[in-house]
Amino acid sequence: MLTEYDDGVIRIVHLQGFLQGPNFPRDLDGDDAFTRKPGRVIEQAIFHHSAGGFYDGLKAVERIAEYAIAPPVYERDAEGKLVLRNGRRKLIGGGRGWPGVPYTFVIPARPAYEDGRLVLYRIWDDEWQTWHTGGIHNRHGVGICIGGWYASRHDLLAQHAKPQPTEEAMICADHLADYLLDRYRLKPSADTLTSHAECGKPACPGDFVENWVRTKRGDQPIVVLGPAQEDARPLTTVRQIQEALVELGYSPGTVDDRWGPRTANALRAFQAAQGIRADGIFGPVSRLSMRQALARR
Structure with a gap:
């Protein structure tokens, strides 16, 4: 050694x-x-x-x-x-x-x-x-x-x-x-x-x-989501995600059940506002955060 x-x-x-x-x-x-x-x-x-x-x-x-x-x-x-x-x-x-x-x-x-x-x-x-x-x-x-x-x-x-x-x-x-x-x-x-x-x-x-x-490295820490009230909607289709983004005040473009750059950009804006990684990928953390945000509304 x-x-x-x-x-x-x-x-x-x-x-x-x-x-x-x-x-x-x-x-x-x-x-x-x-x-x-x-x-x-x-x-x-x-x-x-x-x-x-x-x-x-x-x-x-x-x-x-x-x-x-x-x-x-x-x-x-x-x-x-x-x-x-x-x-x-x-x-x-x-x-x-x-x-x-x-x-x-x-x-x-x-x-x-x-x-x-x-x-x-x-x-x-x-x-x-x-x-x-x-x-x-x-x-x-x-x-x-x-x-x-x-x-x-x-x-x-x-x-x-x-x-x-x-x-x-x-x-x-x-x-x-x-x-x-x-x-x-x-x-x-x-x-x-x-x-x-x-x-x-x-x-x-x-x-x-x-x-x-x-x-x-000088970046902001993530926000770790804890137990909270969640909206019941499944958020499993692109249309459901687009509708939720509109309800939360973001602009995914036309609600057409198609994942395009405007929907991805709207999701990034939502992620950034929630303090989670703004990568434009709708995964488990984004789903939980969106359900909690919808419940708060």
């Missing part, structure tokens, strides 16, 4: 890959692999949570690694044949069968102290492209995992989720973000400092960390 960075508050310890799968760098099936790309340019730091247990120090990395490399268990029918959903196997248990830890950095739920410093861990050199986020984010990003499971407005059934990480974990996150922005010469923005929620997985890393990331 090597010390990569020490600013007197945090210490980054490099674990040089840590536990690896039996077919490393390929996955258990041999179908895909972590890729070593010398000179890989890092353009993005992406925060996650592990959606698992709350462990101390190096134990947090061990548990993530053990889950990542363990064989997956897929659903099978009465004859023992794999059950496919949309052409893909349905994971029901076990691990992931991956080459190793998917994240570049791991911040334990409860970081250990070493010489008075909070310790977090680097798993891979910058040249290793792993599978923490997906697509272009993997190609040019480093994944940062905060151990534990944190509450999200998108995952209301997560019974073991905590409202937010420990103060020590967030101190690590803050200093690590500063270090990475400086190391890679990045200016804080939605393109350089982000969360998994903004890259395709809404419930990760939880509302608190998503808000913290947004604030860290």
Whole structure:
């Protein structure tokens, strides 16, 4: 283990890959692999949570690694044949069968102290492209995992989720973000400092960390919607959404059950006014917010 960075508050310890799968760098099936790309340019730091247990120090990395490399268990029918959903196997248990830890950095739920410093861990050199986020984010990003499971407005059934990480974990996150922005010469923005929620997985890393990331880069935090009275209409068709926008004082153009640029712009205006992400996409958060806004009228 090597010390990569020490600013007197945090210490980054490099674990040089840590536990690896039996077919490393390929996955258990041999179908895909972590890729070593010398000179890989890092353009993005992406925060996650592990959606698992709350462990101390190096134990947090061990548990993530053990889950990542363990064989997956897929659903099978009465004859023992794999059950496919949309052409893909349905994971029901076990691990992931991956080459190793998917994240570049791991911040334990409860970081250990070493010489008075909070310790977090680097798993891979910058040249290793792993599978923490997906697509272009993997190609040019480093994944940062905060151990534990944190509450999200998108995952209301997560019974073991905590409202937010420990103060020590967030101190690590803050200093690590500063270090990475400086190391890679990045200016804080939605393109350089982000969360998994903004890259395709809404419930990760939880509302608190998503808000913290947004604030860290200078953006407004999201408004987390809580329980409230809701209008009963389903809002499942374009016409219903257009009618609701008109009722709420926005202009989606002709109410014609067709999704066009004026409807998308009206939805963005509504989203911005409600303090939710103004992306013009009508998802679960926008539906809930619109139902609550209609109920208030």
